[in-house]
Amino acid sequence: MPYGSRLAAQMTRRLGRPCLYTPSARLALYLALRRWCAPGARVLMSPVNDDVILFVVLAAGLRPVQAPVSVWDGNIDPAAVPESTWRNVDAVLTTNLYGVPDRVVELRRRCDQLGIPLFEDAAHAIGTRVEGQPIGTFGKAAAFSLSKHVAGMAGGFLAVEDARERREMERLRDELLVPGRLPGDLATTLRPLARSAVRGLHLVRPVWRTMQHLGLLERDTFRMDLRPRRLAECARHAPSLSAYEPWVRVDLHGFRERHGALVHAQLKVRMDRLDGDLTRRSVGVSLLAGTAWAGRALRDRTAEEGALPLFRVPLLVEDRDVLLDRLVDHGVVCGYVYDPPLDDYAGAEFVEPSPDPSAARWFASHTLPADPLLARRIINALAKERARPALPETPAPDSASGSGPSPERGAATTKPQAR
Numbered sequence: 148m149p150y151g152s153r154l155a156a157q158m159t160r161r162l163g164r165p166c167l168y169t170p171s172a173r174l175a176l177y178l179a180l181r182r183w184c185a186p187g188a189r190v191l192m193s194p195v196n197d198d199v200i201l202f203v204v205l206a207a208g209l210r211p212v213q214a215p216v217s218v219w220d221g222n223i224d225p226a227a228v229p230e231s232t233w234r235n236v237d238a239v240l241t242t243n244l245y246g247v248p249d250r251v252v253e254l255r256r257r258c259d260q261l262g263i264p265l266f267e268d269a270a271h272a273i274g275t276r277v278e279g280q281p282i283g284t285f286g287k288a289a290a291f292s293l294s295k296h297v298a299g300m301a302g303g304f305l306a307v308e309d310a311r312e313r314r315e316m317e318r319l320r321d322e323l324l325v326p327g328r329l330p331g332d333l334a335t336t337l338r339p340l341a342r343s344a345v346r347g348l349h350l351v352r353p354v355w356r357t358m359q360h361l362g363l364l365e366r367d368t369f370r371m372d373l374r375p376r377r378l379a380e381c382a383r384h385a386p387s388l389s390a391y392e393p394w395v396r397v398d399l400h401g402f403r404e405r406h407g408a409l410v411h412a413q414l415k416v417r418m419d420r421l422d423g424d425l426t427r428r429s430v431g432v433s434l435l436a437g438t439a440w441a442g443r444a445l446r447d448r449t450a451e452e453g454a455l456p457l458f459r460v461p462l463l464v465e466d467r468d469v470l471l472d473r474l475v476d477h478g479v480v481c482g483y484v485y486d487p488p489l490d491d492y493a494g495a496e497f498v499e500p501s502p503d504p505s506a507a508r509w510f511a512s513h514t515l516p517a518d519p520l521l522a523r524r525i526i527n528a529l530a531k532e533r534a535r536p537a538l539p540e541t542p543a544p545d546s547a548s549g550s551g552p553s554p555e556r557g558a559a560t561t562k563p564q565a566r
């Protein structure tokens with residue numbers, strides 16, 4: 148039996164595409180990029196993304212090309228990507244940021260025209276559908292994360308197009324896995340339970356503040372330390388997961404560990420609860436989408452199509468950083484803030500900068516990612532803090548087609564934060 152095949156079978160049934168189990172979404176993405184992109188290939192992606200994903204692309208020996216994004220959701224704006232860029236990319240990687248879908252129909256069409264693969268990062272979007280079709284079934288391959296919606300501290304899937312590709316990717320995966328160990332498996336199993344206990348006992352604030360003071364958090368800011376000299380030295384080893392491991396493993400050190408039955412049993416229980424969890428998320432999204440802090444695109448989309456079961460709801464607020472800190476005192480730690488955009492963070496040595504970074508900067512610096520499962524608490528806290536909604540200076544988005552305005556049509560009203 149292939150490793151993780153029980154969990155993979157469950158995901159395959161859900162998605163309707165062959166899936167293989169991976170210990171993380173980042174490993175799934177690495178596998179896809181290695182399999183379908185030659186070293187040196189150029190990958191179009193949104194700069195409003197987890198820095199870990201940037202390092203996965205670099206580890207695969209590829210050049211990350213930063214796309215202009217929609218100011219409404221931070222996902223690639225295909226219409227704003229210059230034709231010269233389209234002609235010079237070898238693959239496209241979506242984000243489906245916070246679970247809000249990328250413009251996948253359009254991206255798929257462009258990729259088909261150009262004869263290049265579309266990869267879907269569905270880590271945030273396990274319950275998202277576009278025109279009735281699940282995210283993760285539009286491209287050549289898709290990565291899912293069980294660390295997100297089902298709050299495991301491990302687990303992911305790679306979805307591919309057919310059973311032959313699945314067998315091939317299982318072999319590639321097995322070459323990259325490192326042996327698991329019982330202490331690691333115990334920590335992976337107990338950590339989500341400890342997190343729930345901290346929440347249940349209303350200890351979020353003291354625990355978080357103590358971790359901050361003791362320097363126990365892996366990031367001092369929203370981005371990890373780039374260590375550019377060491378990073379540049381790694382380039383001669385690329386493609387290599389091991390060389391880039393100090394960056395790729397951040398937040399999930401067991402990302403390539405062959406966990407045992409204990410971890411898998413816990414993930415199975417969490418997967419069984421996924422549909423209930425998605426329903427509760429949709430309820431929270433409805434509440435948050437009805438507030439003044441929800442962007443107009445989200446409000447219109449929710450009114451027209453119903454609430455998506457988002458991983459986070461991107462609320463758009465002024466003084467975002469102050470609010471994030473104040474929310475800790477209300478027992479809410481937000482996380483998943485991707486600021487500054489990857490091109491401002493890493494610079495032209497490591498990424499090709501976006502031709503128009505204004506929308507990404509505005510979105511990254513005004514977005515407060517709200518967990519829909521904590522919707523009421525967050526709404527009350529923001530009301531108490533008198534949070535002010537932030538508005539980009541653009542025409543209303545065309546939410547029915549799912550495509551927001553391109554950044555050229557609207558400049559940011561507020562200056563991006565200094566790095």
Ligand SMILES: Cc1ncc(COP(=O)(O)O)c(C=O)c1O
Pocket residue numbers: 170171172173174196197199200242268270271291292293294302303399402
């Ligand atoms: C957009 C995005 N993709 C992929 C990942 C990686 O997921 P995992 O932690 O399962 O490797 C993350 C992690 O936070 C993410 O935010």
